Structure formats: C-alpha cells, structure tokens
Amino acid sequence: MPPARPLCPIDVLRAVPRRYPVPALPASEDEARQAAPAAALAFAIEHARAAMAQQAAPPPALQALFIDALARMIRDALRPEGGDPAVQALVLRHHVPCVREHAALAAQADRDRRAIRSAVDAVAHPAKPRPEAPQPQRQALERLHALASSGAWQALAADVRGLLDAPVAWQQPGIGAGLQRILDAPALQRLQRLDALASDAAVRRHQGLQARQGPAAGTHAAAAHGADTRRRGAVAEAQAAPALQALVDRLNTTAPASARYRAVGSLLVPGRLAAHAERAKTEWDLAVLRQAPPVGDAPAWELCLLVEVKASADAATSDFPRLLRGLALLAGADAAAALPFASRQGELQLRGASLRALAAEADLHRAVLYCCDGPADPAPRLLSAASRMQLLSAPQSLAFAGRVADGQPADLQALVPLWRQLLASPRFEQVLRQYPTLCQVRALMVHVDDLSAAVGAGTDPARQ
Known part of the structure; x- marks a missing residue:
C-alpha cells in the first residue's frame, strides 16, 4: 500500500459541520x-x-x-415601548442643541475634571505645609480641595471668586495666581456648563436612554462588564486550544519529520508590519504552524492557519473587516526574510513567504477559521448590527x-x-x-x- x-x-x-446557517433572503x-x-x-x-x-x-x-x-x-x-434607545438618543443629539452640547461636554468631562483637580491640588492640597497661614485661609483652601474632590464645580468657582475678591494677603507666593488660573480655566467653565445643562428635561431623557444601553464608559459597571467579557473570551479560547492541538496531532500522523505542525496562541504581528495597522488585527488568538528549514541555528516556521475565537456569529461578522485588514498587513512581509512573532509559546521565526502566501489565499477557508462556543441563533439576523x-x-x-x-x-x-x-x-x-x-x-x-x-x-x- x-x-x-x-x-x-x-x-x-x-x-x-457548520452549525451556524446562513439566513436566507x-x-x-x-x-x-x-x-x-x-x-x-x-x-x-x-x-x-x-x-x-x-x-x-x-x-x-x-x-x-x-x-x-x-x-x-x-x-x-422610535417607538416609546420596545424601540431602540441608542437610536432615540442619537435623534435627540441630532435635533436638540442643548442635548448635543451636553453630549459634547460629557465626552471630555473626565479630562476636564482631572485638569481642575490638578490645578486645585497645586494650591490647596492638604499635604502642602502652611504653618504661617492664618486658620481662616487654611480652612478656605481645604474647602476648595473638598469641593474639587466632590465635583461641586459651581461652588468651587464661587469660592475661588470670593477668595480672589477678598482683601486677603496670601503669605505663600503663587496662591493668588493659582486661584486665578483655576477661575480662568476653560475646563472649569465647561464643567459648570455641564452641570447647568443636566437639569434640562431633554438632557435628562437623553441620559435615561443612554443608561438603558448599558454602563457608561469609565464607570465601575463598565469595567466589570469589560472584565466579564474578557473572562468569557479567555474561557472560549481555552476550549478552542485543545481542539486545535488535536487538529495538529491529527496532521502530524501523516506529516514528515521535517515538516511537523504545531499550535500556538496569542500570535503577535511584529512592529515592522503592525506600524501602520489602521484598525487591523495585530494579534491572532490561535495559529497552526508548519516546520520549515531553519534560519541559521534558529528553528523557523511557516504560517498555515489563523484561528479567531468569538462568542457569537454576530461578533465574528463585526470582527471580519479587522481580520481582512490583518491579512493585508501580513501581505506586506518580506518574502525572503523570517520575522520574529511573539506568542504564548515564546518568540517564533515565521517565513515571510508563508505570510504572503496565506494573505494572498483566494479561498479564505484555507487561511482562516472562526471558532465559537455559543449556540446557533434560531433566527439569524439578515442585516448586520x-x-x-x-x-x-x-x-x-x-x-x-x-x-x-x-x-x-x-x-x-x-x-x-x-x-x-x-x-x-x-x-x-x-x-x-x-x-x-x-x-x-x-x-x-x-x-x-x-x-x-x-x-x-x-x-x-x-x-x-
């Protein structure tokens, strides 16, 4: 035989088998x-x-x-019951000027808060020694720090203005100038305007619509949601890795000793290729490599298959443009060179010719695989999100x-x-x-x- x-x-x-069917038009x-x-x-x-x-x-x-x-x-x-809060919020921002202004101010509010708190710390941080300052002055500065810490921007501006208007001789140099910088700061003016707009009925409705979409960016709830998403992704990848190793083991039953396969995780595109990524994928969840002739004394490998692990078919559809841009990055490799790729298994030398060949593969089935651990959707959407x-x-x-x-x-x-x-x-x-x-x-x-x-x-x- x-x-x-x-x-x-x-x-x-x-x-x-493909258990994620293509919905029919x-x-x-x-x-x-x-x-x-x-x-x-x-x-x-x-x-x-x-x-x-x-x-x-x-x-x-x-x-x-x-x-x-x-x-x-x-x-x-737009239906009040069962409608889409993201679209309703978008319409409000587009048509109501105060909502649009509030959204723009809120987008940079974190940066503004940091700027004002830093400016207040420069003149009123409790750790600054002021043995020669009278008790009322020390108390006034402590109050400024407390107001900034609590985000009471209207009260902070009023107190700073009152201190500048009062006939007070500040013993420490620079305090008066520092107070003036706080009062004149555009960041403080924007934060005050943000507070003033918060009472508008349309703004309150917009905030309610945003709350229905999930936790706001930068909040503890958003951080917890992100951590949960990463945990679920790690679990899915941990389930896919043994399956890919089993694939490699199967391939090696017929592979010659000089062209053995191996599976690796977290394959990172080197900087020389990723420098102009422009939202391209630069880290691949899993990959199958085949042994190639060494580069000098170092083992070398050819890239045979790239695997991405997703929680759902919809997530893969959203990811696909990044995946295609990631393949385009690999197409820029020098065919005559071997490039160092970091991975969970250590640094690996990958032949540039194999990167170019995989990226140029007309049949993506030969180059890419999406793995999912989620159930098939009984009613797949025909129009992507x-x-x-x-x-x-x-x-x-x-x-x-x-x-x-x-x-x-x-x-x-x-x-x-x-x-x-x-x-x-x-x-x-x-x-x-x-x-x-x-x-x-x-x-x-x-x-x-x-x-x-x-x-x-x-x-x-x-x-x-």
Whole structure:
C-alpha cells in the first residue's frame, strides 16, 4: 500500500459541520415587502449589489422597497415601548442643541475634571505645609480641595471668586495666581456648563436612554462588564486550544519529520508590519504552524492557519473587516526574510513567504477559521448590527426621524439621497456587501465541539 498523502489543515477542516446557517433572503420582492424591515432592507441591498456586479442599474422597485423598509425601521426604533434607545438618543443629539452640547461636554468631562483637580491640588492640597497661614485661609483652601474632590464645580468657582475678591494677603507666593488660573480655566467653565445643562428635561431623557444601553464608559459597571467579557473570551479560547492541538496531532500522523505542525496562541504581528495597522488585527488568538528549514541555528516556521475565537456569529461578522485588514498587513512581509512573532509559546521565526502566501489565499477557508462556543441563533439576523446603525445614523435618516419624533409629516422622498449614496459612496461599501460578508463569515465558523469531534474521529481524507 502506498504511503498516505500528508494531510493539510483544509483536509480535516472541510469535514467539520457548520452549525451556524446562513439566513436566507426573502424569495421575492413581494415576500420582502411583507417581511420585517431588516429583511426587506437586506433583500434590497443585496439585489442592488448583485445588479451592479453585472454592470446593470438596480431596478427602481428596489429603491422603493429600500425607502419603505428604512422608514419602517426608523419608526420602529422610535417607538416609546420596545424601540431602540441608542437610536432615540442619537435623534435627540441630532435635533436638540442643548442635548448635543451636553453630549459634547460629557465626552471630555473626565479630562476636564482631572485638569481642575490638578490645578486645585497645586494650591490647596492638604499635604502642602502652611504653618504661617492664618486658620481662616487654611480652612478656605481645604474647602476648595473638598469641593474639587466632590465635583461641586459651581461652588468651587464661587469660592475661588470670593477668595480672589477678598482683601486677603496670601503669605505663600503663587496662591493668588493659582486661584486665578483655576477661575480662568476653560475646563472649569465647561464643567459648570455641564452641570447647568443636566437639569434640562431633554438632557435628562437623553441620559435615561443612554443608561438603558448599558454602563457608561469609565464607570465601575463598565469595567466589570469589560472584565466579564474578557473572562468569557479567555474561557472560549481555552476550549478552542485543545481542539486545535488535536487538529495538529491529527496532521502530524501523516506529516514528515521535517515538516511537523504545531499550535500556538496569542500570535503577535511584529512592529515592522503592525506600524501602520489602521484598525487591523495585530494579534491572532490561535495559529497552526508548519516546520520549515531553519534560519541559521534558529528553528523557523511557516504560517498555515489563523484561528479567531468569538462568542457569537454576530461578533465574528463585526470582527471580519479587522481580520481582512490583518491579512493585508501580513501581505506586506518580506518574502525572503523570517520575522520574529511573539506568542504564548515564546518568540517564533515565521517565513515571510508563508505570510504572503496565506494573505494572498483566494479561498479564505484555507487561511482562516472562526471558532465559537455559543449556540446557533434560531433566527439569524439578515442585516448586520453595524449596517443597521450606519443606515439609521445617516443624516437623511436622522432628519426623517426628527420629523417623526416631533409628530410632523415625514416625506419618504427625503430618504432617496441615502439610497444613492449606498450605491455610489465608498463609505457604504461594507453596507452594500453586508450579506455576502455574512455568508462568508458563517462559512468560516465552526463550533468548538464540532471541531473537536471532527479531528478526533473519522477517516483520513488522504486514505479515501
């Protein structure tokens, strides 16, 4: 019997079931019109993309379908009960000046607080010795520090102004100038304005909508949520790593001794490639390498497969543009060089030619695998969350939503320019391609249990 042909990763991965099905689009325009707005939008967008791919203009009926479905989606998002608080907050910021101003001030409030507290510490920190200062002056400075620490910005400004206006001879040099710097600081003025706006009814409603979206950035709750997300990611990766090791073990049953495989984790792209990452993936959760001829005395490896671990199919879809940009980074490697990649298993020399070959692989199934430990969604979404928000946050959608929110007549024709932008603007390219992207990601995704089962059992493809 002739020796078995050496296995490669795709030989084994081809047999892994895909339990994350690609959702089907409505079968016709009539069916799309009766479907939920997201399904109707996905149908219109995909059929328009397909027409343009054939150098044809999208039929006018698709424009009407798109506009009607988008208007329905906007109205659904604005419903007081069951609507979308993120969209409602966006509409408020777009249409109510004081809400927009409050949101802008809140975005830099942490930086402003640090600046003012630092300025107050410079003149009023309790640790500063002031043995020669009279008791009333020491108490006044202690109060300033307490007001800054508690965020009482209106009272702080009033006290600083009172101290500057009082006929007081400060014994320590620089205190008067320091107080003047606090009072004149734009940061203090912005914090006072932020406090003043907080009592506005529209601002309070906006804050309530934001609270419904989850913990605010920088809060203890947000930090706890982030820690929980990282923990769940670590658990999922820990489950995927043994499955990938089992894959490597399977490959090595037919691999020659000079081309053995190995699995590594947390593969970091070296700085010379990652310097211009521009939101590209620069760390890969797991990877399969194949032994290559050494570089001098150092072992060298070829990159065969990149694996990303995600908690859900939706998370993988959101991650996909970063993944593609990460592959583009690898394509910039010097084919004649070996590059040092850090990993959980230590530094590894990877052949640049293998990086370029993997990045240039036309069939992504041979280069990338998404692993997931979450259940399949019984009703997969046809319109990605990112595409939905990009459409809803477009100026035309916000203008339409503002009129709806105010109870005014809203003309569907106001949404026509957005359809034209979708077809022509590079900003909407990912939206236009969102359904093929969804199909591609679902085809690249396997459940960890299915991967483990496939690499641990079955007939070797090389012997079939």
